[in-house]
Amino acid sequence: MSGLSPSRPGDGHLKAVLGPTNTGKTHLAIERLCAHSSGAIGFPLRLLAREVYDRVRAIKGDHQVALITGEERIEPPQARWLLCTAEAMPRDGGGHAFVALDEAQLAADPERGHIFTDRLLNARGREETMILGSATLEPMIKALTPTAEIISRPRFSSLTHAGPCKLSRLPPRSAIVAFSAEQVYAAAEMLRRFRGGAAVVMGALSPETRNRQVALFQSGEVDYIVATDAIGMGLNLDVGHVAFAGLSKFDGTRRRRLTPAEMAQIAGRAGRHQKDGTFGTLAGGDGPPIEFAEEEIHAIEEHRFAPLTRLFWREAEPRFDRLDMLIDDLESRPGHGALAPAPEAIDLAVLKRLAEDPAIAGSLHSPSLIARFWDTCCLPDFRQQGAETHARFIARLWQDLRNGYLGADYAAARIAELDNSQGDIDTLQGRIAAIRSWSYIAQRPDWLQAKEELAARAKGAEARLSDALHARLTERFVNRRTAILMKAVGKDPRLLKVELAEGDKVLVEGEAIGHLEGFRFVVDATANHADRKLLLAAAEKHLPDLLARKADLLVARDLGTLELSGGNIVRDGKAIAAVLPGRNGGQATLDLSRELAALPPGQRKELVEALELWLEAQLRPLLPLRELERAARAPASGSEVRALLLAVIAGHGTVPRDAAGLEHIAPEGRKLLRRLGVTIGALDIFVPALLKPAPRRLLAGLGLDRRPLAGNMEPVLASAHHLPAGYRRAGKQAIRVDLAERILRAAHERRANTRGGRFAPDRVMATSMGLAQPGFDALMRDAGFRLERRAQTLPEGAHGPAAPESWSWRPRRRKQQIEGGNGPAPPQGNAFAALADLVR
Numbered sequence: 001m002s003g004l005s006p007s008r009p010g011d012g013h014l015k016a017v018l019g020p021t022n023t024g025k026t027h028l029a030i031e032r033l034c035a036h037s038s039g040a041i042g043f044p045l046r047l048l049a050r051e052v053y054d055r056v057r058a059i060k061g062d063h064q065v066a067l068i069t070g071e072e073r074i075e076p077p078q079a080r081w082l083l084c085t086a087e088a089m090p091r092d093g094g095g096h097a098f099v100a101l102d103e104a105q106l107a108a109d110p111e112r113g114h115i116f117t118d119r120l121l122n123a124r125g126r127e128e129t130m131i132l133g134s135a136t137l138e139p140m141i142k143a144l145t146p147t148a149e150i151i152s153r154p155r156f157s158s159l160t161h162a163g164p165c166k167l168s169r170l171p172p173r174s175a176i177v178a179f180s181a182e183q184v185y186a187a188a189e190m191l192r193r194f195r196g197g198a199a200v201v202m203g204a205l206s207p208e209t210r211n212r213q214v215a216l217f218q219s220g221e222v223d224y225i226v227a228t229d230a231i232g233m234g235l236n237l238d239v240g241h242v243a244f245a246g247l248s249k250f251d252g253t254r255r256r257r258l259t260p261a262e263m264a265q266i267a268g269r270a271g272r273h274q275k276d277g278t279f280g281t282l283a284g285g286d287g288p289p290i291e292f293a294e295e296e297i298h299a300i301e302e303h304r305f306a307p308l309t310r311l312f313w314r315e316a317e318p319r320f321d322r323l324d325m326l327i328d329d330l331e332s333r334p335g336h337g338a339l340a341p342a343p344e345a346i347d348l349a350v351l352k353r354l355a356e357d358p359a360i361a362g363s364l365h366s367p368s369l370i371a372r373f374w375d376t377c378c379l380p381d382f383r384q385q386g387a388e389t390h391a392r393f394i395a396r397l398w399q400d401l402r403n404g405y406l407g408a409d410y411a412a413a414r415i416a417e418l419d420n421s422q423g424d425i426d427t428l429q430g431r432i433a434a435i436r437s438w439s440y441i442a443q444r445p446d447w448l449q450a451k452e453e454l455a456a457r458a459k460g461a462e463a464r465l466s467d468a469l470h471a472r473l474t475e476r477f478v479n480r481r482t483a484i485l486m487k488a489v490g491k492d493p494r495l496l497k498v499e500l501a502e503g504d505k506v507l508v509e510g511e512a513i514g515h516l517e518g519f520r521f522v523v524d525a526t527a528n529h530a531d532r533k534l535l536l537a538a539a540e541k542h543l544p545d546l547l548a549r550k551a552d553l554l555v556a557r558d559l560g561t562l563e564l565s566g567g568n569i570v571r572d573g574k575a576i577a578a579v580l581p582g583r584n585g586g587q588a589t590l591d592l593s594r595e596l597a598a599l600p601p602g603q604r605k606e607l608v609e610a611l612e613l614w615l616e617a618q619l620r621p622l623l624p625l626r627e628l629e630r631a632a633r634a635p636a637s638g639s640e641v642r643a644l645l646l647a648v649i650a651g652h653g654t655v656p657r658d659a660a661g662l663e664h665i666a667p668e669g670r671k672l673l674r675r676l677g678v679t680i681g682a683l684d685i686f687v688p689a690l691l692k693p694a695p696r697r698l699l700a701g702l703g704l705d706r707r708p709l710a711g712n713m714e715p716v717l718a719s720a721h722h723l724p725a726g727y728r729r730a731g732k733q734a735i736r737v738d739l740a741e742r743i744l745r746a747a748h749e750r751r752a753n754t755r756g757g758r759f760a761p762d763r764v765m766a767t768s769m770g771l772a773q774p775g776f777d778a779l780m781r782d783a784g785f786r787l788e789r790r791a792q793t794l795p796e797g798a799h800g801p802a803a804p805e806s807w808s809w810r811p812r813r814r815k816q817q818i819e820g821g822n823g824p825a826p827p828q829g830n831a832f833a834a835l836a837d838l839v840r
Contacts, residue, residue, distance in 0.1 A: 015149045016149070020135065105137045244281045415461055566703050652699050684741065691737070716770040787807055
C-alpha cells in the first residue's frame with residue numbers, strides 16, 4: 001500500500017502557498033517552474049493546463065514544453081516542462097526539478113479528492129515542491145507534511161457584499177452564477193432581451209467552446225456572463241460583480257446549501273488584480289428571496305473559513321492478484337487520522353458492477369488482465385450518465401480490449417456518428433461529451449492500433465462540434481444589435497460607427513437596424529417590440545447624419561460638387577439655387593435656378609429635399625449662433641442679456657466690449673453667457689467656436705459677412721489695412737481676438753502677482769504667435785496698460801542683470817474706449833435678420 005507516510009524525502013524543499021482567490025499563487029508557481037531546469041504542474045482542469053501551457057510555451061519554446069491531459073497529449077521528445085491535469089501528472093513528480101499541485105484543497109472533494117491527496121503526499125520535485133491552495137488546507141498540510149514551509153498570501157483586492165439586485169439593474173461586467181442548466185438558460189434569455197445578451201459557461205461545455213464564450217465577454221462584445229459554479233475554478237475574468245442566482249446545489253447525492261468556502265471561491269471571481277469586486281444575489285425571482293447570512297458575508301469578505309478536518313484517500317497502487325483483492329484494496333481505510341476513505345467514485349462503482357458479470361469476471365484470469373480491466377473502468381464518465389449506463393459502455397470496450405486492441409472500424413464508426421453539427425444546444429453538448437470519451441481512448445498507449453489517426457479524427461470532430469455549439473449559444477443568447485445599442489446608452493452617440501449601406505440599409509457597428517425609404521427611417525422588421533424603442537432612439541440620434549449622407553450621395557450623383565458662395569449654392573461656378581431667408585422667423589428656403597425648376601415635379605421635389613438636407617449639414621458650424629439666437633428670443637434671459645446677445649449675433653460672433661453694454665449685465669447674466677459659450681474678454685466679447693475657419697468661410701459664402709476673410713484664421717496677420725472678420729488691430733498687424741485675450745489675460749495675471757502694480761510682461765507668447773514688439777505694445781495700450789520704462793541695456797563693462805521693462809495698468813475712461821477704434825470691424829450691412837433665419 002502507498003501514500004500513508006505523513007512525510008517523505010524531499011519535504012524539506014516543500015512549500016505550501018495558501019490564500020484566497022486573486023493572490024497570484026498560480027502566477028508564482030509558473031515563475032518558479034520557469035526558473036528551474038525542468039518541472040511539472042498539476043491542475044484541476046484541462047482548460048487551466050492548456051492556458052498555462054500556452055504561457056510557458058511562449059517563454060520556453062514549442063519543443064521544450066509538454067501538455068498532458070486525459071484527452072490530449074502534446075509531448076515533444078525534448079520536453080522538460082510539463083503542464084498536466086492532476087490525474088495525468090507523474091505520481092512521484094517524475095524526477096523533475098520542480099513540481100507543483102494547484103487547487104490542492106480539492107483533496108477534500110468526494111469525487112476526485114483522492115487523486116489530489118495522492119499527489120499532495122507523493123509528487124515531489126528534486127529541488128522544490130509547491131502546494132497551492134486555500135488557507136483552509138493549512139491544518140492538513142501541518143498534519144501530513146509537518147516539515148513543509150507554509151506561506152500565506154493576501155488577496156490583491158477587496159471583496160464586498162453589495163446586497164440583492166434585479167437582473168435588469170445589474171452593472172456591466174457582471175457574472176451571474178446559477179446551479180442548473182435551466183437557471184442558466186433563463187438568466188441568459190432575460191439578459192438577451194434587456195441587455196443584448198450574455199456569454200454562457202457551463203461544466204458540460206468543451207474547453208474550446210468555453211474559451212470562445214469567455215472571449216465574447218472578455219472582448220466586451222457582451223457585458224454579462226452566465227455560468228454554473230464551474231466559473232469558480234480557473235477562469236480569470238474581467239468581472240466586477242458576481243450575482244448568485246441561488247445558494248444551494250445538488251452535489252450528486254442531495255441538494256444542500258453552499259459552504260462559505262464554496263461561496264467565496266465563486267464570489268472571488270469578482271475584482272481581479274488590484275481592482276476591487278462585489279458580490280450579491282439576484283432579486284425579484286419566484287419563491288423566497290435569496291440572501292446571504294451575516295456570518296457568510298463576514299466569512300467571504302474577511303476570507304475566514306472553517307479549516308478542513310480531513311482529506312479523502314484511496315489506495316493508488318492496489319494489488320491485481322485477484323479481482324476481490326483489487327476491490328478490497330480500493331475500499332481499504334487509510335492509516336492516518338487526517339485521511340478518510342474516499343466515497344465510492346464512478347470508476348469503482350463500474351468495477352464492482354461488472355465484477356458481478358460471470359463472463360467478465362471469468363475472463364480476468366491474470367494480474368495483467370485485471371490491471372488492464374481496472375484501467376478501462378477508470379475511463380471518465382464524460383457524458384455524466386451514471387454508473388449503469390457507463391458500465392455498459394465499459395463492458396462493450398472490454399469485449400475488444402481483453403483480446404488486444406479496440407477495433408479500428410468500430411472506433412471510427414462511433415466517431416463518425418458523433419461528428420454531426422446539427423441539433424440544439426443540449427444535443428451538441430451530449431455529442432461533445434461523448435467525443436471526449438473517444439479522445440481519451442485515443443490517448444491510451446495500447447488501446448488502439450491506429451491511435452494517431454483516430455485521435456486526429458476525434459480532435460477534429462470535437463473542434464467542429466465546439467464551433468457549432470458556440471454558434472448556437474451565441475445565436476440564442478446574444479443579440480449583438482441590442483448589445484451595441486445598450487453600450488451606447490449614456491455615452492456620446494457620435495462614437496458609434498453608423499453606416500448607410502447598399503440598398504439604403506442603416507448599419508450600426510455593422511448590424512442592420514433599419515433602412516431609409518426616401519428620407520424616412522424605417523425600423524428593421526425583424527426587431528422585437530423591446531428592441532424597437534432602442535432602434536428608434538439610435539436612429540433619432542444619427543438621423544441627421546444619415547440623411548445628410550444620403551443627400552450627399554444624391555446630390556453628387558445628380559449635380560456633382562457644390563459650394564456656398566454669395567448667398568447661392570454653386571456648382572462649377574454657376575448658381576443652381578439661391579438661399580432665401582424665411583419671412584417672420586420662418587426657415588430658409590431655396591429658389592432653384594431656371595434649369596432645375598424645369599425638372600419634372602417628382603424629380604424636382606426629391607432634389608429640393610436633398611439640397612435642403614445638404615444645406616442643413618453645411619450650416620452645422622453655425623450651431624453656436626443658433627443657440628445664441630434661441631437665448632436672445634427667450635424672455636427668461638432678460639432684456640440686458642438679450643441686447644448683448646443680439647449685438648454678438650449681429651457681429652457674427654464678435655463685438656467690442658466697449659460697445660456691448662456689459663456694465664448693465666448682472667452676475668447671473670454673465671454666468672448665462674458663459675454657459676452659451678460666450679467669452680467676456682478684456683477688449684472683446686466673442687464666441688471662440690465661431691473663430692474657426694469653417695464658420696467664417698460659411699458666413700462669407702452665405703453673403704452674410706462681407707468683411708475680408710482670413711481663410712485659415714491665422715493667429716496674426718501682417719497687415720491690418722483691411723481688417724478681416726474675427727481680428728482686431730495691433731499696431732500695423734492684426735491679431736485674432738481670442739489670442740489677443742490670451743495675451744492680455746496673461747498680462748493681468750502677472751500684474752496681480754506683482755507688488756506695487758508695476759510688472760514686466762512675458763513677451764514669449766506673443767512672439768510665438770508672430771506678433772512683433774510694436775504690435776504687442778499697441779495691444780497692451782488698447783487694454784489700458786502703460787509702458788513706464790523700457791528694458792535697459794547694460795553699459796559696456798557692466799555685469800549683472802539688466803533692468804527689465806516696466807508696465808502699469810489703469811482702467812480706460814469711457815471716452816477713451818469709444819475713441820479707441822482698434823476693435824473688430826463691424827459687419828457691412830444689417831444681416832442680423834437673415835442670419836437669425838438661416839441658423840434657426
